[in-house]
Amino acid sequence: MGIEETEAQARGALDRRSFLKGAAALSGAAALSLGLAGCGPKTAEEAKASAADAMGTFSEEGVATPSFLVPPEPVDEADIVEEVEADVVVVGMGLAGICAARAALEEGASVVCLEKGTEYHLHSHQITAINSAIAKEQGVEFTDEELECVLNRMMADGRDRCNYNLVKHMVYHCGEDFDWYLEKCPDYTVVRAEETAGETKLDYEAILNICTDGLAARAGRHFDDVTPEREEAAKAGAPYLNLFNHPVNPAWDVTDERYPMFASVIAVEPNHSYVGKHSAAYVEEHADVRYAVWAKQLEKDDAGRVTGVLFADEDGTYRRAKAGKGVILATGNFSSNPAMVDYYCRSAAELEPTGWPEVDAKGDVTNTGDGISLAAWAGAAIDRSETMTYVCDSYGGAMGCNPFLLVDGLGARFMNEDVTGEVFGAKSLRVAGKVMWQIFDDSFPDQVANMPVGHRCYWRITEGYDDIPLGHLFDPIGTMTRAEVEKMSQFKADTLEELAEQMGVPADAFVATIERYNELYDLGRDEDFGKRHDRMAPVRTPPFYATAITPPKFRNTVGGVMSDEHVHALDENNLPIAGLYLAGSMVGNRFHGCYPNTNMGQNHAGCIVYGRLAGQNAARGV
Ligand SMILES: Cc1cc2nc3c(=O)[nH]c(=O)nc-3n(C[C@H](O)[C@H](O)[C@H](O)COP(=O)(O)OP(=O)(O)OC[C@H]3O[C@@H](n4cnc5c(N)ncnc54)[C@H](O)[C@@H]3O)c2cc1C
Numbered sequence: 001m002g003i004e005e006t007e008a009q010a011r012g013a014l015d016r017r018s019f020l021k022g023a024a025a026l027s028g029a030a031a032l033s034l035g036l037a038g039c040g041p042k043t044a045e046e047a048k049a050s051a052a053d054a055m056g057t058f059s060e061e062g063v064a065t066p067s068f069l070v071p072p073e074p075v076d077e078a079d080i081v082e083e084v085e086a087d088v089v090v091v092g093m094g095l096a097g098i099c100a101a102r103a104a105l106e107e108g109a110s111v112v113c114l115e116k117g118t119e120y121h122l123h124s125h126q127i128t129a130i131n132s133a134i135a136k137e138q139g140v141e142f143t144d145e146e147l148e149c150v151l152n153r154m155m156a157d158g159r160d161r162c163n164y165n166l167v168k169h170m171v172y173h174c175g176e177d178f179d180w181y182l183e184k185c186p187d188y189t190v191v192r193a194e195e196t197a198g199e200t201k202l203d204y205e206a207i208l209n210i211c212t213d214g215l216a217a218r219a220g221r222h223f224d225d226v227t228p229e230r231e232e233a234a235k236a237g238a239p240y241l242n243l244f245n246h247p248v249n250p251a252w253d254v255t256d257e258r259y260p261m262f263a264s265v266i267a268v269e270p271n272h273s274y275v276g277k278h279s280a281a282y283v284e285e286h287a288d289v290r291y292a293v294w295a296k297q298l299e300k301d302d303a304g305r306v307t308g309v310l311f312a313d314e315d316g317t318y319r320r321a322k323a324g325k326g327v328i329l330a331t332g333n334f335s336s337n338p339a340m341v342d343y344y345c346r347s348a349a350e351l352e353p354t355g356w357p358e359v360d361a362k363g364d365v366t367n368t369g370d371g372i373s374l375a376a377w378a379g380a381a382i383d384r385s386e387t388m389t390y391v392c393d394s395y396g397g398a399m400g401c402n403p404f405l406l407v408d409g410l411g412a413r414f415m416n417e418d419v420t421g422e423v424f425g426a427k428s429l430r431v432a433g434k435v436m437w438q439i440f441d442d443s444f445p446d447q448v449a450n451m452p453v454g455h456r457c458y459w460r461i462t463e464g465y466d467d468i469p470l471g472h473l474f475d476p477i478g479t480m481t482r483a484e485v486e487k488m489s490q491f492k493a494d495t496l497e498e499l500a501e502q503m504g505v506p507a508d509a510f511v512a513t514i515e516r517y518n519e520l521y522d523l524g525r526d527e528d529f530g531k532r533h534d535r536m537a538p539v540r541t542p543p544f545y546a547t548a549i550t551p552p553k554f555r556n557t558v559g560g561v562m563s564d565e566h567v568h569a570l571d572e573n574n575l576p577i578a579g580l581y582l583a584g585s586m587v588g589n590r591f592h593g594c595y596p597n598t599n600m601g602q603n604h605a606g607c608i609v610y611g612r613l614a615g616q617n618a619a620r621g622v
Pocket of ligand 1: 091092094095096116117123295333354355359370583585607
């Protein structure tokens, strides 16, 4: 690396171009092993454009300002062909924008919505919904003490840097706000989580087939003999609302976990657009919804209040949306903007992106962080929480994220395996050989009995589907069949030496690791890494199994503009900017450093809860 490049890097100005140049210098195999293969721009044109974008400019102090933070030229008044006016202007019609617009309408406000796609965007399944009506009906209710416990853990996850009241609002409102979200949905089927597949009258095989994706597909949880007619009938009963991850392991105590995960999620199958489309229809009916328009700039009055949005259509013709009470930014995350990812969460830049393949009306990807630029140009502070939080979780190995023995590419043990999915993901990039092997023996069905209730953890193995509770069935968690575990195991061997050969790790070191692990089990204490004894599963009974932990993927960023508990955007002094509200994934100040698995579905919950709050506050002038 030359002196200029070293200097540039030291200033934090290593742009996408030099990053890619460095990557190109590596051999294909080396680049692959560094996880660069799937990152960032795919074509030369895209690489050039993103490099130019990342270059930015230097201030006199030598600090780089990326181009996405440089405000555009003001638009000439003569170029603005239309003016629309409403109490509240919502930018973005994803889950957050839809909830914000609906809440503002319900408060009696007039609303304009601006969306650059040709339609709204809704997807995926899991939503944190503590104490939702569905949970309470099934006897799952958190006490005030337990809520405090969740809140304290969430604050500790972010080393208490986040806004306590903002996080508290989420914990205490996610259940009732989920109920509010569901209110508009006329028909749905509530799954009884504790009922087993063998007991239910639901056609669980057909339901599974219409919602099988992700892990269910990998586990082979799909039924070839289900007729199209049965699948159609299953679709007619959708959405299915499932108290995911229930029942919980009776041997599990959430207060006695290194990484507690609270079982507080509702999964909506086949996906939650089945619920969200009804809120979207309400918004489309009652608001002035403009599709295929791009919000370009926020407008402020002399007192610094945000008063509206300048937006452009496909031809670049400008229009003005005046907001009497407030503008709500709900433009989603920035995972498809390589320059922004490089700048705000560089560690994610090396990961393979797996965001939604959504495009705007011009066919360009969404999730480009437009709202972050819009807010920053209007004086908002961007939450630079070291690496801006990104989702980096992993499905683990054949035994999910259960704390079975892990070894690295040299066959050595390296950690207390009793962690959670998002730790697995990030950790796998930091171990020898950048590979983590999950190792277990044929006693695994008995050994899972003390495994935690966690992200992709299994504490029961059955022979068939009939014994699986529905809360574990549709998106596999808690219970797996033996056949599924075997299917997901990459390697199986009758001797440890054979297994080591298949894995490509040094056999001597691997066997020594296993012997030491078994010795620690017999000793009753993990002197090497401090794992609790009831989660030490000795490796003695052949056949032996090995699976590489799935490498982390970069799903989406979570965070953006600094926010207070009223979801006001904050300025550089952390003071509210009048008239500017935030919703959904772009709300900053709620995570710090990681997106923890303390609760699953916090992204969607943030869209519903903060979307609703933004709509109410903007309409009420809070
Ligand atoms: C594979 C995958 C699985 C996931 N699973 C889950 C899960 O199970 N649970 C969970 O909680 N989260 C999950 N997530 C994350 C979750 O999907 C997102 O956090 C959530 O969809 C964000 O919603 P949003 O409304 O904030 O943003 P979006 O849904 O991205 O909506 C933003 C909208 O703003 C529009 N827009 C952007 N810029 C402009 C502009 N300048 N002008 C006009 N319109 C604009 C966009 O077109 C888009 O429609 C998953 C993500 C991925 C990728």
